[in-house]
Amino acid sequence: MTxxxxxxxxxxxxxxxxxxxxxDGSAIFPPRLAAPGSGTDDLEWIEAxxxxxxxxLSWVQxxxxxxxxxxxxxxxxxxxxxxxxxxxxxPETLRIGQxxxxxxxxxxxxxxxxxxxxxx
Amino acid sequence: MGxxxxxxxxxxxxxxxxxxxxxxGYSSMELTAKAALLAVADAxxxxxxxxxxxxxxxxxxxxxxxxxxxxxxxxRYTDNNRTGGSAFMSHMAVAALxxxxxxxxxxxxxxxxxxxxxxxxxxxxxxxxxxDSPYAPLFPLTSYALAAARHMHEFxxxxxDLAAVAMAARAWANTNPEAFAKGPLTMEDxxxxxxxxxxxxxxxxxxxxxxxxxxxxxxxxxxxxLAAAPVPLLGAAAATWWxxxxxxxxxxxxxxxxxxxxxxxMAGVTPPDIQTAQLYDxxxxxxxxxxxxxxxxxxxxxxRFVSSGAIAPGGSLPVNTNGGGLxxxxxxxxxxxAVIEAARQIRGSAANQLPGIDLALAHGNGGTLSSQAxxxxxxxxxx
Numbered sequence: 001m002t003x004x005x006x007x008x009x010x011x012x013x014x015x016x017x018x019x020x021x022x023x024d025g026s027a028i029f030p031p032r033l034a035a036p037g038s039g040t041d042d043l044e045w046i047e048a049x050x051x052x053x054x055x056x057l058s059w060v061q062x063x064x065x066x067x068x069x070x071x072x073x074x075x076x077x078x079x080x081x082x083x084x085x086x087x088x089x090x091p092e093t094l095r096i097g098q099x100x101x102x103x104x105x106x107x108x109x110x111x112x113x114x115x116x117x118x119x120x
Numbered sequence: 121m122g123x124x125x126x127x128x129x130x131x132x133x134x135x136x137x138x139x140x141x142x143x144x145g146y147s148s149m150e151l152t153a154k155a156a157l158l159a160v161a162d163a164x165x166x167x168x169x170x171x172x173x174x175x176x177x178x179x180x181x182x183x184x185x186x187x188x189x190x191x192x193x194x195x196r197y198t199d200n201n202r203t204g205g206s207a208f209m210s211h212m213a214v215a216a217l218x219x220x221x222x223x224x225x226x227x228x229x230x231x232x233x234x235x236x237x238x239x240x241x242x243x244x245x246x247x248x249x250x251x252d253s254p255y256a257p258l259f260p261l262t263s264y265a266l267a268a269a270r271h272m273h274e275f276x277x278x279x280x281d282l283a284a285v286a287m288a289a290r291a292w293a294n295t296n297p298e299a300f301a302k303g304p305l306t307m308e309d310x311x312x313x314x315x316x317x318x319x320x321x322x323x324x325x326x327x328x329x330x331x332x333x334x335x336x337x338x339x340x341x342x343x344x345x346l347a348a349a350p351v352p353l354l355g356a357a358a359a360t361w362w363x364x365x366x367x368x369x370x371x372x373x374x375x376x377x378x379x380x381x382x383x384x385x386m387a388g389v390t391p392p393d394i395q396t397a398q399l400y401d402x403x404x405x406x407x408x409x410x411x412x413x414x415x416x417x418x419x420x421x422x423x424r425f426v427s428s429g430a431i432a433p434g435g436s437l438p439v440n441t442n443g444g445g446l447x448x449x450x451x452x453x454x455x456x457x458a459v460i461e462a463a464r465q466i467r468g469s470a471a472n473q474l475p476g477i478d479l480a481l482a483h484g485n486g487g488t489l490s491s492q493a494x495x496x497x498x499x500x501x502x503x
Binding site: 029058059068081082096110 | 265266267273364365
């Protein structure tokens with residue numbers, strides 16, 4: 001038995017982006033033991049499409065010459081919302097409403113879920 | 121059932137602030153103890169009469185124990201609720217119910233921090249959760265920036281609107297001797313201020329100061345015979361909708377919508393009845409969101425409401441009449457200072473005293489717009 005959070009991290013390390021889906025069809029993130037609100041535990045794992053839309057974003061400023069980086073809340077097409085970063089964009093090009101697609105950055109110590117711009 | 125509240129049956133009997141601004145050499149414990157002793161004396165009570173302690177300190181998770189020990193209290197009940205800067209409004213709700221029930225007779229609610237003199241940064245050991253932290257949001261600032269950015273996108277709120285909040289706070293602070301940040305603050309100052317996490321600049325952020333605050337609550341019938349004019353508590357409600365901003369359903373609507381409506385229902389008042397509002401302004405967007413969520417203006421109109429001058433001196437709804445967390449003080453958690461300014465307005469002892477205040481609202485915010493708590497204070501005429 002692995003915990004939901006551990007299961008999610010293990011999947012990410014294997015290059016898979018998972019979400020949980022509750023009996024009523026709603027998508028859940030972060031992973032939980034039971035659906036938030038109802039407490040029902042009939043959750044199933046699904047592969048996320050990775051597609052989403054930028055709901056809101058902020059550019060965190062750094063002392064030059066370091067470039068600012070963005071922190072964004074992404075609304076996944078499945079319905080869940082999460083925090084991430086959209087790579088390859090600038091304060092001039094990244095807007096709320098931008099369609100994005102997830103990818104897993106495995107270059108660091110821990111794999112990290114990131115997003116890049118996507119054209120439907 | 122639910123939300124049955126002893127309207128007006130308990131009151132703030134004593135209050136005090138101490139060391140607001142810079143108080144080098146004092147520990148957080150010492151600042152808080154001094155405010156507590158001043159509040160007890162203000163009520164005309166003595167320390168042994170305190171039989172319940174409500175406290176939340178920035179750097180001491182066992183403050184309920186350590187502070188009781190410092191003052192030599194052996195409380196019947198100790199409450200260390202820490203929902204962030206809103207904790208003190210929750211403390212008041214619990215204290216009121218316990219006083220009414222006769223479980224306790226005299227509640228001391230206290231807070232203090234030396235965060236300015238001791239490092240000059242927000243004193244907190246709380247950080248982003250494990251799901252958010254890989255993306256390095258500034259804690260807690262970027263969460264508020266995410267709310268502000270969405271509010272701008274949805275409702276056309278501008279940086280000028282946010283600046284109007286900071287400028288109103290400064291205008292109030294300029295005539296409050298206790299306020300830490302004084303002097304002119306122009307639109308140009310705000311718009312050209314160093315950006316931290318878009319759209320929040322330095323001028324959208326609360327101060328980092330020292331300071332302590334304390335109140336003493338008793339049943340109103342007892343407070344009537346004490347040294348200071350009692351300030352009855354008419355309603356108090358707290359609501360928690362999320363912890364991480366990523367888990368909000370709508371970042372432009374906070375749980376203040378729930379806590380405010382419930383507290384006002386308990387008090388039997390509606391937003392137009394409130395004569396002054398003291399809103400926890402950790403960032404300028406807070407004031408905009410809480411004005412909307414508490415019902416002082418429609419959702420989305422907060423920016424235009426503040427830019428109209430409504431909350432500034434001379435406006436239709438005086439807000440943060442001490443200068444708020446933006447210009448009066450912000451020792452890490454501001455909630456109790458908002459309560460005290462509301463109570464002072466009702467007592468008639470505020471630095472920027474407004475005429476004939478019978479109803480005042482104080483609203484606390486905790487976490488990253490996560491926990492919201494509202495109290496309604498009245499004069500004895502409202503009981």
